[in-house]
Amino acid sequence: MQCDVCPRECKIREGQRGLCFVRGVQGGEVVLTTYGRSSGFCIDPIEKKPLNHFLPGTPVLSFGTAGCNLTCKFCQNWDISKSREFDVLAAQASPELIARRAKDAGCKSVAFTYNDPVIFLEYAVDTAIACHELGLKTVAVTAGYISKEARKEFFSHMDAANVDLKCFTEDFYQHLCTAHLKDVLDTLVYLKHETNVWFEITNLMIPGKNDSDAEIDAMTKWVVTELGEDVPMHFTAFHPDWKMRDIPKTPHQTLSRAREIAMNNGVRYAYVGNVHDLKRESTYCHGCGETLIGRDWYELSTWNISTEGCCAKCGEPVGGVFDGPAGTWGAKRQSLSMSR
Numbered sequence: 001m002q003c004d005v006c007p008r009e010c011k012i013r014e015g016q017r018g019l020c021f022v023r024g025v026q027g028g029e030v031v032l033t034t035y036g037r038s039s040g041f042c043i044d045p046i047e048k049k050p051l052n053h054f055l056p057g058t059p060v061l062s063f064g065t066a067g068c069n070l071t072c073k074f075c076q077n078w079d080i081s082k083s084r085e086f087d088v089l090a091a092q093a094s095p096e097l098i099a100r101r102a103k104d105a106g107c108k109s110v111a112f113t114y115n116d117p118v119i120f121l122e123y124a125v126d127t128a129i130a131c132h133e134l135g136l137k138t139v140a141v142t143a144g145y146i147s148k149e150a151r152k153e154f155f156s157h158m159d160a161a162n163v164d165l166k167c168f169t170e171d172f173y174q175h176l177c178t179a180h181l182k183d184v185l186d187t188l189v190y191l192k193h194e195t196n197v198w199f200e201i202t203n204l205m206i207p208g209k210n211d212s213d214a215e216i217d218a219m220t221k222w223v224v225t226e227l228g229e230d231v232p233m234h235f236t237a238f239h240p241d242w243k244m245r246d247i248p249k250t251p252h253q254t255l256s257r258a259r260e261i262a263m264n265n266g267v268r269y270a271y272v273g274n275v276h277d278l279k280r281e282s283t284y285c286h287g288c289g290e291t292l293i294g295r296d297w298y299e300l301s302t303w304n305i306s307t308e309g310c311c312a313k314c315g316e317p318v319g320g321v322f323d324g325p326a327g328t329w330g331a332k333r334q335s336l337s338m339s340r
Helices: 095-104 117-133 148-155 170-177 181-194 213-226 252-264
Strands: 023-026 029-032 041-045 059-063 109-112 137-142 160-164 198-205 233-237 270-273 291-296 299-303
Touching: 029 117, 059 095, 095 109, 095 117, 109 117, 117 137, 117 148, 148 181, 160 181, 170 181, 181 198, 181 213, 198 213, 198 252, 213 233, 213 252, 233 252, 252 270
Parallel strands: 059 109, 109 137, 137 160, 160 198, 198 233, 233 270
Antiparallel strands: 023 029, 041 059, 291 299
């Protein structure tokens, strides 16, 4: 049988699993073998996803499962996404329980993250439905490697997403991820033009692999042309991990240069990540230059956004989803048990 969730279209026989390891054939059907099981639940700041323009300062209940449909040699969450052992899935919870526990804990949203929620689509969608019934928002942290039909189902239940655009060359995707750039770009275009999902883009910059000025220039020009000026971009630092421990960590100046290139090409909201940089972590008005949201890692300081979602100084609209004043969750990270 063929699994149609992602562009891999894995051909699977009874009792076998696809490349992601969690989708397999049982009883003549392609099923999610890990439904209802998680690697753990944690309350994070929403900025950790990273999402800087979606309910800033608020807590989000985050969870993932195991496995992944990409084979990135530089994976920063490899202990979860590359797992082939079900013993990492120690926590069990129904979609309805997750929603209730998130609501009781004061979370404003629930995020499907740590590994790609595309591969646990059924669990994520059912949880999203339960969350919406209780007034909670939903967030997908994904590489965007999903088939055309599956993306319609998946993103129709999401309120926000962070999409990992790993590079802007087919060669990188093929050799380091065994995937294709076009499928990810198609997802981004779909999100922009066919949905109301608020999304931001992350680019993990790996020295010597995807950090050239020419590639960042081409990528950011494409973002502005195809997606618009208001889509935030996060340029984040790589650290040696998984199967690329011989590559040095990303220099701070590389991230700063990428942000400068992006802004020169018209990206209104560009950030650096995985480094401490007060100036380049904060949000500024593209109209008057006022500091809209001051950030110190995940702690918010300055807040100059009106209740209408505009710059409090000049009235210029700010791209994003804002609901009143900034939240006060800060940098806290809190484990959450699903048991009563």
